[in-house]
Amino acid sequence: MNRRDLLKAGLVAVAGMVIPLNALEVFDDEAKAAVKAAIEMVPKKRRWAFVVDTRKCVGCGMCVKACKMENEVPFDADVSRTWVERYVVLKDGDVLIDSPKEARYGYTKNDPMGREIKEDEIAKGFFVPKLCNQCEKPSCVQVCPVGATYKTEDGVVLVDRTWCIGCGYCIMNCPYQARFFHPVYNTAEKCTFCYHRITKGMKPACVQACAFGVRKIGMLNDPNSEVFQIVMNERVMVLKPETGNEPNVFYIGLDKIVR
Amino acid sequence: MGHAWRPLAVAFAFILLILIVRIFVVPSDFMAKNGDYKYQWHRVSNEKDWKDFPVGYRGREFCGQCHPDKLEAINKSKHRKVECENCHVLPEAKKSTHPVNLQKSYKYKFIIGINKTRHLCLRCHQKLPYRPSVYRNFAKPVEFKMQDGEKHNPGMPCITCHDVHKASFK
Amino acid sequence: MTEVHGQLWTIKQLFTYPNEYIYWTVHIALYPYITGLVAGAFVLSSLYHLFGKKELRPVSRFALVFSFALLLVAPMPLLFFHLLHPERAFNVFFTPHYYSAIAAFGLVFSVYGLIVASEIWFAYRPHFIAQSQSRKGIMGLIFKVLTLGSYDLDERTAHIDEKAVKFLAAIGIPSACFLHGYVGFIFGSVKTVAMWKSPLMPVIFLMSAIISGVALCIWTYILGMKFFRREICTDTVRSMGRVLAWFIILALTLEMLDFVFHGYTAEESWSILSKIIFGKFKFKIFVLQWGLGMLLPIILLFIPKLSTIRAFVASTCVLIGVWMMRWDVVIGGQSMSKSLAGFMKYKMPIWPHTFEEFREGLFSVILLLILPFIFLCIFNKFTPVFTEKKCNFDTEEAH
Numbered sequence: 001m002n003r004r005d006l007l008k009a010g011l012v013a014v015a016g017m018v019i020p021l022n023a024l025e026v027f028d029d030e031a032k033a034a035v036k037a038a039i040e041m042v043p044k045k046r047r048w049a050f051v052v053d054t055r056k057c058v059g060c061g062m063c064v065k066a067c068k069m070e071n072e073v074p075f076d077a078d079v080s081r082t083w084v085e086r087y088v089v090l091k092d093g094d095v096l097i098d099s100p101k102e103a104r105y106g107y108t109k110n111d112p113m114g115r116e117i118k119e120d121e122i123a124k125g126f127f128v129p130k131l132c133n134q135c136e137k138p139s140c141v142q143v144c145p146v147g148a149t150y151k152t153e154d155g156v157v158l159v160d161r162t163w164c165i166g167c168g169y170c171i172m173n174c175p176y177q178a179r180f181f182h183p184v185y186n187t188a189e190k191c192t193f194c195y196h197r198i199t200k201g202m203k204p205a206c207v208q209a210c211a212f213g214v215r216k217i218g219m220l221n222d223p224n225s226e227v228f229q230i231v232m233n234e235r236v237m238v239l240k241p242e243t244g245n246e247p248n249v250f251y252i253g254l255d256k257i258v259r
Numbered sequence: 260m261g262h263a264w265r266p267l268a269v270a271f272a273f274i275l276l277i278l279i280v281r282i283f284v285v286p287s288d289f290m291a292k293n294g295d296y297k298y299q300w301h302r303v304s305n306e307k308d309w310k311d312f313p314v315g316y317r318g319r320e321f322c323g324q325c326h327p328d329k330l331e332a333i334n335k336s337k338h339r340k341v342e343c344e345n346c347h348v349l350p351e352a353k354k355s356t357h358p359v360n361l362q363k364s365y366k367y368k369f370i371i372g373i374n375k376t377r378h379l380c381l382r383c384h385q386k387l388p389y390r391p392s393v394y395r396n397f398a399k400p401v402e403f404k405m406q407d408g409e410k411h412n413p414g415m416p417c418i419t420c421h422d423v424h425k426a427s428f429k
Numbered sequence: 430m431t432e433v434h435g436q437l438w439t440i441k442q443l444f445t446y447p448n449e450y451i452y453w454t455v456h457i458a459l460y461p462y463i464t465g466l467v468a469g470a471f472v473l474s475s476l477y478h479l480f481g482k483k484e485l486r487p488v489s490r491f492a493l494v495f496s497f498a499l500l501l502v503a504p505m506p507l508l509f510f511h512l513l514h515p516e517r518a519f520n521v522f523f524t525p526h527y528y529s530a531i532a533a534f535g536l537v538f539s540v541y542g543l544i545v546a547s548e549i550w551f552a553y554r555p556h557f558i559a560q561s562q563s564r565k566g567i568m569g570l571i572f573k574v575l576t577l578g579s580y581d582l583d584e585r586t587a588h589i590d591e592k593a594v595k596f597l598a599a600i601g602i603p604s605a606c607f608l609h610g611y612v613g614f615i616f617g618s619v620k621t622v623a624m625w626k627s628p629l630m631p632v633i634f635l636m637s638a639i640i641s642g643v644a645l646c647i648w649t650y651i652l653g654m655k656f657f658r659r660e661i662c663t664d665t666v667r668s669m670g671r672v673l674a675w676f677i678i679l680a681l682t683l684e685m686l687d688f689v690f691h692g693y694t695a696e697e698s699w700s701i702l703s704k705i706i707f708g709k710f711k712f713k714i715f716v717l718q719w720g721l722g723m724l725l726p727i728i729l730l731f732i733p734k735l736s737t738i739r740a741f742v743a744s745t746c747v748l749i750g751v752w753m754m755r756w757d758v759v760i761g762g763q764s765m766s767k768s769l770a771g772f773m774k775y776k777m778p779i780w781p782h783t784f785e786e787f788r789e790g791l792f793s794v795i796l797l798l799i800l801p802f803i804f805l806c807i808f809n810k811f812t813p814v815f816t817e818k819k820c821n822f823d824t825e826e827a828h
Contacts, residue, residue: 130446168513
């Protein structure tokens with residue numbers, strides 16, 4: 001192999017490497033747009049969103065009671081569309097988490113996980129209300145084999161009770177375990193943001209029942225809504241962002257031990 | 260060669276059967292709304308089914324139609340953010356003691372009554388080390404009243420001394 | 430109290446979300462198990478039809494028909510025992526949502542079923558025609574239907590049939606792999622269950638499918654020959670044993686790789702996942718699934734001069750081991766709470782007092798495990814599976 005051949009081979013190799021790189025640039029704008037869309041706070045479409053201010057929650061469980069009554073989930077059944085968790089961190093580092101009876105009777109005793117705890121043992125503690133996150137990319141909807149669950153145009157995920165076959169795949173795929181089987185209809189059941197209320201201009205039952213202003217609902221792309229103001233001006237967090245589901249329930253005052 | 264296609268004919272008959280049955284079984288409005296097959300593949304009329312779900316919680320205005328005095332009292336009190344139905348809906352009661360049959364007259368879904376147990380008040384007012392001690396839902400934050408239910412007059416109904424609608428003593 | 434689906438057999442420990450129960454129970458373990466047997470049996474029969482492994486001829490037809498018998502049972506645990514609305518099971522065909530692995534499964538399953546059924550038809554066509562002409566009454570009628578109205582039988586059609594069987598075996602292998610790989614995908618794509626979420630899942634399921642299918646063929650072949658008092662072909666058993674042993678090595682490697690990867694990357698969930706693997710399920714995984722189900726059979730099968738009894742013991746161990754693998758994946762995966770702060774224990778209902786307890790309990794499992802053998806016995810009336818009287822692999826098939 002002489003020098004000329006070597007040069008030729010080198011040029012071909014370089015050209016070969018450059019062409020695919022150039023080809024990628026075609027996608028550059030698209031890629032930028034995709035990244036931009038992923039980090040934008042406010043979606044372009046109409047979206048119902050929820051804010052939970054965990055700093056204000058006292059754990060009375062009135063929201064759970066209201067939800068179960070409103071949405072006809074049997075009150076004595078051990079499942080619920082919304083629930084309140086109690087987190088207690090002890091000074092020795094132990095973390096106690098519980099949610100007895102989904103907190104439908106509230107918290108009236110200092111007995112996390114059934115343990116009697118003295119006040120001076122506790123480092124910190126708080127309550128975290130949970131509900132369906134009405135994800136932007138709901139993994140539960142993605143896996144429904146029959147199209148019995150879907151996302152409405154305003155971003156609420158609903159279940160068709162007349163079409164659900166009860167396979168439980170959506171329940172397995174919800175990172176937040178917001179889904180369960182309805183004990184009466186035997187179909188997948190979940191929080192609807194009280195779709196029958198919000199579409200009539202009312203607030204969801206849990207929001208109305210909360211006397212402490214923990215729960216707020218509004219349109220995420222409506223600059224006049226309180227939810228928009230909070231999401232844009234305060235430091236909010238979502239649960240399990242690593243799943244890529246892009247939840248539409250935003251939390252204020254979330255601790256790292258909350259899952 | 261002809262016979263070799265017969266299993267395929269059976270397969271096509273099978274597919275055809277499914278397609279025919281499908282016409283009768285699948286609701287006509289079952290579609291991918293907005294062309295979004297991933298997230299909006301559903302029976303469109305189900306959205307209306309959910310919108311038509313009967314409303315249960317009516318809020319204080321509903322109660323205030325017949326009980327304006329109570330509504331006025333509570334609206335002046337520190338309990339003004341507490342809905343009537345939070346305390347007066349009895350989830351586990353079988354029969355209503357309410358003089359008017361709300362189910363019949365107003366299609367009201369719940370059983371209304373008076374819950375005199377201490378537990379009801381303690382849901383908010385039991386002192387817990389991690390229960391927020393400041394109430395922040397008024398224009399100005401106020402100190403939140405908390406009691407230890409085991410030490411504060413145990414066994415006695417709270418309403419013996421307290422008027423809930425005034426959020427103060429009787 | 431209103432009983433919630435899942436409450437009957439779930440015992441919660443520490444903190445689990447209120448709505449969290451073991452929703453996927455024993456039938457979801459049974460369904461990939463039987464599907465795996467389908468795929469494995471079919472691959473075994475194809476080894477003869479496609480690659481001409483002559484020593485497998487005595488079992489090739491049996492494996493094919495058995496595969497079909499298993500195929501009919503495979504969706505039953507899912508459709509009739511697991512679904513809370515079994516009457517809506519066909520919605521999967523009416524409004525399929527192909528983003529879902531389960532919906533795509535319906536399609537893959539049907540295509541595969543048609544391939545197997547067609548292959549059986551081509552393989553047994555001369556038999557159907559002969560029977561339809563000699564038998565009377567109902568049996569004669571059934572055979573007439575089975576011929577699909579085609580009575581051509583000469584050298585030319587025989588050649589076509591042979592080619593068709595080869596072709597169907599050829600497209601059958603990838604679709605069998607696809608079928609079972611898909612079952613693995615149903616689990617591997619669940620991003621919320623740390624134990625399942627792995628791109629290796631489809632391959633792991635495929636490998637364990639093949640070993641369980643081959644093992645079941647060995648097992649049933651030996652038992653069947655004993656039952657009919659025929660000669661058991663040593664070469665056939667040894668050939669199946671070799672296939673089994675090599676696939677066990679592949680399966681074990683992949684399963685270990687999966688765990689090693691979970692442990693080495695040690696994502697957030699590993700702290701609790703490791704407590705499942707090395708704690709609550711250590712006996713089931715390391716002793717039953719790997720020790721009894723894989724290492725022991727490898728040793729038994731690799732010792733030279735494989736005897737019938739050794740092959741029988743090894744294949745029994747493999748069948749138990751693969752069942753344990755399905756159990757560990759399905760139940761083990763759900764045993765850790767998505768809150769990463771608690772566990773759930775599964776307690777299968779044994780004695781049925783209610784219909785729910787029967788449906789989700791031991792007896793429905795036993796019923797479903799017997800059903801393929803009942804189907805095989807029925808099919809044997811129409812498509813006799815053990816036609817070879819002697820172990821002679823050099824002559825052409827005697828039909």
